Amino acid sequence: MPRVLLLTAASLFDGTGSPPLRPGAVLVDGDRIKAIGKRIDAPADATRIDLPGATMLPGLIDCHVHLSDAGLPDATVQDQDPPSLRTLRMADHARRTLEAGFTTVRDVGGRDHLEFGLRRAAALGLVRTPRLVLAGKIVSMTTPGAASWRGMYRQADGVWDVVKAVREQVAAGADVIKVMATGAVLAAGHERPGVAQFTTAELRAAVETAHGLGRRVAAHAHGIEGIRRAVEAGVDTIEHGTHLHEDPGVAREMAARGVFLVPTLKALTGMATPEGPGIPEEIAAKARERKGDRDATFRLALSEGVSIAMGTDAATPFNRHGENAQELGMMVQLGMAARDAIVAATSTAARAIAREDIGVLAPGKLADIAAWDGDPLADIEVVRRRPLAVFLAGDRVV
Numbered sequence: 001m002p003r004v005l006l007l008t009a010a011s012l013f014d015g016t017g018s019p020p021l022r023p024g025a026v027l028v029d030g031d032r033i034k035a036i037g038k039r040i041d042a043p044a045d046a047t048r049i050d051l052p053g054a055t056m057l058p059g060l061i062d063c064h065v066h067l068s069d070a071g072l073p074d075a076t077v078q079d080q081d082p083p084s085l086r087t088l089r090m091a092d093h094a095r096r097t098l099e100a101g102f103t104t105v106r107d108v109g110g111r112d113h114l115e116f117g118l119r120r121a122a123a124l125g126l127v128r129t130p131r132l133v134l135a136g137k138i139v140s141m142t143t144p145g146a147a148s149w150r151g152m153y154r155q156a157d158g159v160w161d162v163v164k165a166v167r168e169q170v171a172a173g174a175d176v177i178k179v180m181a182t183g184a185v186l187a188a189g190h191e192r193p194g195v196a197q198f199t200t201a202e203l204r205a206a207v208e209t210a211h212g213l214g215r216r217v218a219a220h221a222h223g224i225e226g227i228r229r230a231v232e233a234g235v236d237t238i239e240h241g242t243h244l245h246e247d248p249g250v251a252r253e254m255a256a257r258g259v260f261l262v263p264t265l266k267a268l269t270g271m272a273t274p275e276g277p278g279i280p281e282e283i284a285a286k287a288r289e290r291k292g293d294r295d296a297t298f299r300l301a302l303s304e305g306v307s308i309a310m311g312t313d314a315a316t317p318f319n320r321h322g323e324n325a326q327e328l329g330m331m332v333q334l335g336m337a338a339r340d341a342i343v344a345a346t347s348t349a350a351r352a353i354a355r356e357d358i359g360v361l362a363p364g365k366l367a368d369i370a371a372w373d374g375d376p377l378a379d380i381e382v383v384r385r386r387p388l389a390v391f392l393a394g395d396r397v398v
C-alpha cells in the first residue's frame with residue numbers, strides 16, 4: 001500500500017507564479033502529489049503533518065552546480081586526493097544541498113565521472129542526494145582551464161572529436177551536455193572569458209549529437225561572440241551569460257527561441273569580493289572586471305523577457321554547497337520579484353533541465369516539497385534558513 005500523507009501549512013506557492021494558497025494543503029500518495037488546495041479532507045489512511053506558520057514550495061532546483069568541489073579559494077589543492085575521498089566529499093556536498101531544500105541539482109561538470117557512481121549509490125539507498133541531472137565531463141576545446149579542474153574536461157578539437165566527446169558523456173550516463181563556448185574566469189590568466197572558443201561548426205556538432213540522443217546542451221559563455229555562436233548553434237541554456245548586455249539583439253533571440261539564461265550571480269560575487277584570502281590574483285581580477293557586466297546582463301534579461309533559471313555554480317570560491325539559496329536573494333537585489341526568483345528556482349528551472357515532472361506543486365507531479373517557517377514571497381531571505389521539512393518523492397528527508 002503506498003503511503004498517503006496530508007501536509008498542511010499557512011501557505012502554499014505552487015511554483016508557477018499563481019497566487020499562493022492561504023492556508024495550503026498537499027495530499028501525497030506514494031511518490032506523487034495527488035491534490036493541492038486550501039484545505040483537503042484527509043482520507044482515513046492519511047498521515048497528517050501540520051506545519052503551522054510555514055510556506056510550502058516545490059523542492060528547489062539548482063541548475064548549475066559542481067558537486068565534486070567544495071568552494072575552496074583554490075580547488076587545485078585537492079587534485080592529489082584519492083577518488084574514494086573525492087567521492088565521499090561529493091556525497092557530503094549532495095547531502096548539504098538536499099538539507100537546504102534543494103531536491104534537484106544539475107551538475108554541469110564532474111570529475112572523472114565519479115558523479116555517476118554517486119547517483120547509483122543514491123538509487124541503491126546507500127546515500128541521500130537530491131535528484132541528480134548530470135553532464136559528466138565538460139566538452140571543451142584544448143584550453144588551460146582543463147588544468148585548473150583536473151578530470152572535469154574532455155578536450156575535443158574539430159567536429160568529429162566533439163561528436164565523439166559528446167557520445168562518451170552520453171555513454172557514461174549524461175542527461176545533458178555541457179560545452180565551453182568561451183574561456184573561463186577560473187582558469188589560468190591567459191584564458192580569457194570574453195573570447196569565443198568552439199567554432200560555430202563545433203557547437204552545432206555538439207548540439208546535433210546531443211539533441212539526436214535526446215539530451216540538452218548547456219553552454220558556458222561569458223563573452224558576447226561565444227553567446228551568439230551558442231544561441232545560433234541551438235543550445236538550450238546559456239550559463240553565466242556575463243556579456244550578453246553588449247548585444248540586446250542576442251537577448252531577444254534567446255527570448256524568442258526559448259533559450260534559458262542561468263546567471264550564477266553567486267559565482268562572480270565569491271571571486272570579486274571574496275570572504276577570505278587564497279584566490280589567485282589573476283582570477284580575482286578577471287572576476288572584478290566583470291561584475292558590472294553581469295548585473296547589466298541580468299537586468300537586460302529581465303526586461304527582454306529571457307527565461308531565467310536559477311543556478312549558483314556552487315563549487316567556485318566561497319560558493320559552498322548548502323548555501324545555494326543565497327542566489328535567490330541576489331536575484332531579488334538585482335530587481336527580480338521574490339515570487340519570480342522562486343519561479344526561477346522551481347518551474348522555470350524544471351523546464352530548463354527538461355524535467356516537467358518536478359518544479360510545480362500540482363496533481364501528478366513528483367512529491368518534491370520543501371517548507372520554510374515564514375513567508376519567502378514577502379522576504380526571500382527566508383529560504384536561506386534551514387527548512388522545516390523537505391520531501392523527496394514523498395519521503396521525508398528533513
Ligand SMILES: [Zn+2]
Nearest residue numbers: 064066108313
Ligand atoms: Zn560551473
